Amino acid sequence: MEKIKVGIVGLGRLGKVHAHNLKDKVANATLYAACSPVLEELEYAKNDLGVQVTYTDYEEMVKDEQLDAIFIVSPSGLHCSQIQLGLKHGKHVFSEKPIGLNIEEINETIQVINQYPNQKFMLGFMRRFDTDYMYAKELVDNGELGELTLVRCYGIDPSEGLESFVKFAGASNSGGLFADMSIHDIDLVRWFTGQEVSKVWAIGKNAAYKELDEVGELETGAAMLQLADNTMGILVAGRNCHHGYHVETELIGTKGMLRIAQVPEKNLVTIMNEHGVVRPTSQNFPERFSQAFINEANEFIDCILTDRQPSINAIDGLESTKVALACKESYEKNQLVTI
Ligand code: NAI
Known part of the structure; x- marks a missing residue:
């Protein structure tokens, strides 16, 4: 071929x-x-x-x-x-x-x-190609959790990436914490629930890294989302994670709940030594989503070869960006924003 x-x-x-x-x-x-x-x-x-x-x-x-x-x-x-x-x-x-x-x-x-x-056009929401997220999605679609009532998401970058981030943000507009980081979580909320977000309220705080003020960026932000059918979303995004790269998602439904990576484990190894019982954590996005990046690239190429349009499209891009920009506006104006 x-x-x-x-x-x-x-x-x-x-x-x-x-x-x-x-x-x-x-x-x-x-x-x-x-x-x-x-x-x-x-x-x-x-x-x-x-x-x-x-x-x-x-x-x-x-x-x-x-x-x-x-x-x-x-x-x-x-x-x-x-x-x-x-x-x-x-x-x-x-x-x-x-x-x-x-x-x-x-x-x-x-x-x-x-x-x-x-x-073909495809957008890079690679978490949809991560096997743990795919497994959770199958459970949700099979009704294992009943009707979803709340989705809680953490997306926090490692503190050690902060210096390179300040360079990245200084050289080009990242879109801010919600468009840069929470956008993945917003996509997950839309993907798992099949609903659009109607209202957001976002807050934030810079505490450890004042250099983020200089580039107009947030260190930690949080947002509450209300979806069209009253399902709730809670987003926590940040750039100051000392134990590594913390991406965690919780889904609560009428019949049960599940968590994806409630501890952002690097692998199945537990170390027992003078520090206690230690579980190493994933350190950055290339490590945590290594296989998901490969899977999404394979999917894009396969869509070209088999003449299919990819499932992640420009509407997913538009809707997630609308929510991210609404979070930014809500944080800046300190008010609830209706989308
Ligand atoms: P970066 O700042 O490390 O790299 C940007 C690259 O673009 C550099 O190679 C730079 O030379 C190049 N560039 C700058 N201006 C250009 C121009 N006018 N024409 C052509 N190339 C130009 O940024 P990073 O972190 O690699 O992010 C790139 C994109 O990937 C961003 O949109 C970011 O949101 C996204 N991203 C997605 C992630 C995910 O989890 N899916 C993770 C990290 C980034």
Whole structure:
């Protein structure tokens, strides 16, 4: 079978993870091109990833007729324009979350996506490809929990990533804590419940890292969500987790409840030593969702090869971003926001 030739834009924290997966772990893809304004990243692409062609200008890359598909892993504010350009030049497009940071631009992007129904578009909500989340979803869909009443989500990045985050946030707009971090949890709330969010109230606090004030970012934020059928959501997001990378989800229903990663365990090893009984924890997103990133890339390539539209689409991007931006507005105005 002819392999799908992929060009990647962005080779930062996550871009390198996707690039290595496309190179080694996605059997039906070949990583053919890379684009970045940073020359060292392009050297890395040639030397460490074996990429044949590199570009500093995205528009030049999408014009490359050798390419079938684009992987967008650039700063969030660039996603919409890059999705549109990729599609207009005949490519299938995978974009990292969030789909965009501005609702008008997202709606314009959806119109462009709809103009190219034969090309595939997929958004990177990789948790839906994590085997634990998939198992939980099957239980919920089979009615094991009864009717869902509440979904509680924690998404807290490791404190040790803070320095690189301040650099990331200083160099480009992350969209803020809710659009950058909670967006995954918002997607999970929508995915598990099948409902849209109607009201949000968000609060936040910066305490340990005052440098976040300087880049207009929040250290810890929380939000309460009300869904269309009165199901509740509670989101906790943060950037100051000292034990590693804490992603935890709880679902409460009329017949029972379940938790996914209530302790964010690294593996099944328990160490007993002078510190007591110690369970190592997952340290960062590439580690925790290593297989999910591979699974989602395989799914995107398979959708191209089998001519199917991916299940995670631009509407998921639009709706989750609406909720994230409503949380930001609620926090900034200190009031309940109706969506
Ligand atoms: P980063 O700042 O580490 O990397 C950004 C990359 O984009 C760099 O390679 C930079 O050179 C490149 N870039 C900057 N301006 C560009 C331009 N004009 N044209 C082309 N390339 C450009 O950022 P990071 O953390 O890798 O995030 C990238 C995207 O991935 C963001 O949208 C973020 O929200 C998303 N992300 C998703 C995660 C997930 O769990 N699914 C985890 C981390 C990030």
